[in-house]
Amino acid sequence: MKPTIVSSLLALACAGVATAHGGDLLNQGCRPIAKRSLDLQRRQLTQSGGEGQTVTAGGGASAARYSCDPNTCKLPKCHCADTNPPGGLDPKDVPQFIVFTADDAVQDYTINSVNQFLAQRKNPNGCTPVMSYYVSLNYTNYAQVTELYVNGNDVADHTMTHQEQPATNAEIDGNLITLNALAGIPYKSIIGYRAPFLNYSRANLEHLANTGFTYDSSSTASVPVTDPNTDAFWPYTLDNGMANDCSSVADICGGQPKLPGFWEIPMYAIFDQRGAAGAHLMDPWLDSSNASDVLSWMKNTFTDHYNGKRQPFGVYTHPIHLAKGYPGLTDPVDQINMLNEFLDWATTSADMQNVWIISNKQLMAWMQNPVPASQLNTLDAFKCQKPNAGHICNGFQENNDLLEHCISNTAGDALNNSPFYTCYGCPVTTPSPQQPNPPQKNNDKSVRTRIPANCDTAFWDPINARCTCNGSGCAFDDSTRPIGPNGSNLTSSGSSNTGSSSGSSPSASSDPYRTFGSGAGRTTSSSVFGWAASVVAAAVGGAMMVFI
Numbered sequence: 330m331k332p333t334i335v336s337s338l339l340a341l342a343c344a345g346v347a348t349a350h351g352g353d354l355l356n357q358g359c360r361p362i363a364k365r366s367l368d369l370q371r372r373q374l375t376q377s378g379g380e381g382q383t384v385t386a387g388g389g390a391s392a393a394r395y396s397c398d399p400n401t402c403k404l405p406k407c408h409c410a411d412t413n414p415p416g417g418l419d420p421k422d423v424p425q426f427i428v429f430t431a432d433d434a435v436q437d438y439t440i441n442s443v444n445q446f447l448a449q450r451k452n453p454n455g456c457t458p459v460m461s462y463y464v465s466l467n468y469t470n471y472a473q474v475t476e477l478y479v480n481g482n483d484v485a486d487h488t489m490t491h492q493e494q495p496a497t498n499a500e501i502d503g504n505l506i507t508l509n510a511l512a513g514i515p516y517k518s519i520i521g522y523r524a525p526f527l528n529y530s531r532a533n534l535e536h537l538a539n540t541g542f543t544y545d546s547s548s549t550a551s552v553p554v555t556d557p558n559t560d561a562f563w564p565y566t567l568d569n570g571m572a573n574d575c576s577s578v579a580d581i582c583g584g585q586p587k588l589p590g591f592w593e594i595p596m597y598a599i600f601d602q603r604g605a606a607g608a609h610l611m612d613p614w615l616d617s618s619n620a621s622d623v624l625s626w627m628k629n630t631f632t633d634h635y636n637g638k639r640q641p642f643g644v645y646t647h648p649i650h651l652a653k654g655y656p657g658l659t660d661p662v663d664q665i666n667m668l669n670e671f672l673d674w675a676t677t678s679a680d681m682q683n684v685w686i687i688s689n690k691q692l693m694a695w696m697q698n699p700v701p702a703s704q705l706n707t708l709d710a711f712k713c714q715k716p717n718a719g720h721i722c723n724g725f726q727e728n729n730d731l732l733e734h735c736i737s738n739t740a741g742d743a744l745n746n747s748p749f750y751t752c753y754g755c756p757v758t759t760p761s762p763q764q765p766n767p768p769q770k771n772n773d774k775s776v777r778t779r780i781p782a783n784c785d786t787a788f789w790d791p792i793n794a795r796c797t798c799n800g801s802g803c804a805f806d807d808s809t810r811p812i813g814p815n816g817s818n819l820t821s822s823g824s825s826n827t828g829s830s831s832g833s834s835p836s837a838s839s840d841p842y843r844t845f846g847s848g849a850g851r852t853t854s855s856s857v858f859g860w861a862a863s864v865v866a867a868a869v870g871g872a873m874m875v876f877i
């Protein structure tokens with residue numbers, strides 16, 4: 330491979346990461362960034378070579394040989410790739426979404442890492458932000474995945490074993506089955522997919538659509554929103570094929586693949602001072618040893634989105650790269666502080682209102698019903714509703730004693746020295762694409778009953794095999810507060826503000842739905858996600874690998 334400006338920059342960036350994170354993470358962490366950035370660069374070169382030059386204002390649609398008739402492709406089932414906001418909304422009435430995502434294993438290090446950025450914040454409606462977590466099997470604690478889901482986060486599919494090549498169907502389906510069986514999440518609630526290494530194929534998209542997923546978010550929007558040829562489309566359905574990644578993924582675009590009603594959520598790149606030639610996607614804080622440089626890239630790109638057509642802004646993380654206390658590694662303090670400074674700036678500035686930190690699942694809900702920012706509270710997906718559920722092993726902190734710790738006695742087995750806890754019965758073997766739902770071990774002589782399709786996680790009692798609440802009549806405590814001109818202000822609270830500007834909203838520490846593990850002395854006293862942290866931390870030990 331010929332050295333290029335981008336690859337040279339990446340080499341420098343990775344050297345900085347090596348200092349911050351140690352050798353193993355260097356190899357794991359830099360590789361996909363290099364891969365994607367080279368893809369991005371290739372796309373730029375392709376465009377300057379002519380393919381993109383005919384693209385007109387309004388999108389990169391012609392570069393993708395994309396066409397879509399908005400008169401026939403209508404919400405909620407169909408939406409054309411478009412740089413303009415959906416529903417004919419004026420950009421000034423559109424919320425500026427910050428989509429926060431995390432990938433790979435779910436366990437203490439990664440949950441605590443995410444909590445550093447979200448647990449203390451409130452969106453303009455007083456609700457703690459939720460996020461999308463693309464979960465893969467290895468080194469994941471399924472009890473913590475249950476917690477993520479019960480807390481309203483978007484738990485999504487990232488394959489079982491995180492292979493680099495585009496996933497097999499068994500990798501995608503198997504992960505879904507394991508998340509259902511061992512994290513107790515209803516199939517219908519797992520709606521999203523992101524490819525490991527962002528390496529997806531047309532066949533993957535077709536399989537996801539055929540098996541009832543709502544969206545994929547593996548593609549890249551790699552041209553700045555200020556460029557008339559931008560490919561920063563709002564999410565769109567594939568009724569008329571893909572309009573992103575046309576030069577880097579085989580057999581897509583030109584109207585293919587046609588997958589009616591299946592959504593693509595592009596990942597929106599962040600740009601440095603070089604503009605289109607300096608695109609950064611996941612973990613941009615790994616791309617420079619100087620955190621203040623990354624902060625300026627993020628602020629400038631965010632400002633372009635906010636002042637333009639308000640396409641979502643992405644914060645795409647591998648939480649392990651921002652984790653504290655990982656054995657043998659220096660805490661990435663500068664990067665952690667930088668990201669919190671960025672989020673504070675973006676969500677609390679008086680100059681910018683209606684900035685929300687959301688999950689891709691929330692983005693999907695809004696795309697299908699794009700109300701003005703002043704009416705965002707009318708969408709259930711944006712409310713903070715707490716299920717009134719009791720002590721039934723359903724993801725709440727008081728159920729820690731009902732968890733089983735799934736440990737294999739076999740050295741080398743992935744369950745050996747594993748952080749794997751579940752409320753749904755430990756499997757006799759490690760789940761695999763061939764056997765994603767192995768029989769239960771029955772450690773405590775009481776087989777747990779897996780969740781059925783007609784109940785939701787917070788209400789499912791896997792011990793007594795009963796649903797404590799069916800239908801919509803069950804009690805929820807709603808702590809959502811008003812937004813809009815007659816409500817409180819339209820900005821969010823920052824990382825140091827655990828309360829809200831409205832007296833009607835509970836503080837984070839008084840909200841039992843959001844307060845797990847407060848007695849464990851962990852990094853946050855009021856945590857969105859952190860429940861049995863102390864229990865699990867003791868078990869994690871060295872059983873931790875990092876995937877991208």
Ligand SMILES: [Zn+2]
Pocket residue numbers: 432433487491524525526876877
């Ligand atoms: Zn990954």
